[in-house]
Amino acid sequence: MRKEDKGTIIAQIADTVKEYSCFYLAETATLNAEKTSNLRRACFKEGIKMMVVKNALLHKALEGLDADYTPLYSSLKGSTTMFFSNVGNAPAKLIKEFRKTSEDLVLKAAYVEEGFYIGADQLDTLVAIKSKNELIAEVIALLQSPAKNVVSALQSGGSTLHGVLQTLSER
Template sequence: MRKEDKSTIISTIAETVKGYDFFYLTDISTLNAAKTSALREECYKSDIKLMVVKNTLLQKALESLDTDFSELTPVLKGNTAIMFSNTANAPAKLLDKYTKEGVPSLKAAYVQESFYIGANNLKALVNVKSREELIGDVIGLLQSPIKNVVSALQSGGNTIHGVLETLSKK
């Protein structure tokens, strides 16, 4: 590969990393062609970008960015595929689905400005809530007291009405 081609690939990887909030490093080398195709299709449906890269080019692309990604250097061995997403747990859920079959394995992840190294972190990453889920939780918590007040006022109105009716009959 020519030096110009390598620099183009490095800049493409760097721009892609900048364009997404989260990324996962995986090893999909044990997948056959049919399973790799199925994984790519699932990634497309889940709005996840899957890119197979050379480790040295990925390392140079990460070094060219402002963020310090040096914690990921030890896992850049063997075959590496990157899963880019703007939803924190989408790649983890997809990987969890496929890991029940034994492959692909999680090498590392960069989620919410934290590094998760090793496949043992996959369950924790599956449980990370997306931005939309967190907003829904906050809205639910904010609505709960309001619903209680409205409910109390409505039931209180019926009670007062009942007391007034009883008093008027006496």
């Protein structure tokens, strides 16, 4: 590969890393063509970008960025496939679901919301991370709860008062 081509690929990897808020590194070398195709389809369906990269080029691309990605460098061995997403737990859910049918996909490391997760044992932790939309929904539900209680109390009080007045008028 020519030096100009390597520079282009490094720039492309760096731009992709900047574009997404999280990325996962996984080992996919033992996947056959059918399983790889199924994985790519699942990624497309979930809105996850999948990219197979050379470790040396990924290392140079990460070095050229503003953030410090040194904890990930030890994971850059063997073949590396990157999964990019703006939803922190989406790739983890995809990997966990895919591993039910094939043990060939192994998580190496992940960078999620400025945090590093190294090793395959972190998969359950990554699945449990709530996405931004899930957190917003929880906060809205918590904020709505007191308002619903007040409205409910006012409505029930109104019907009780109406019942008392009706009973008094009948007597």
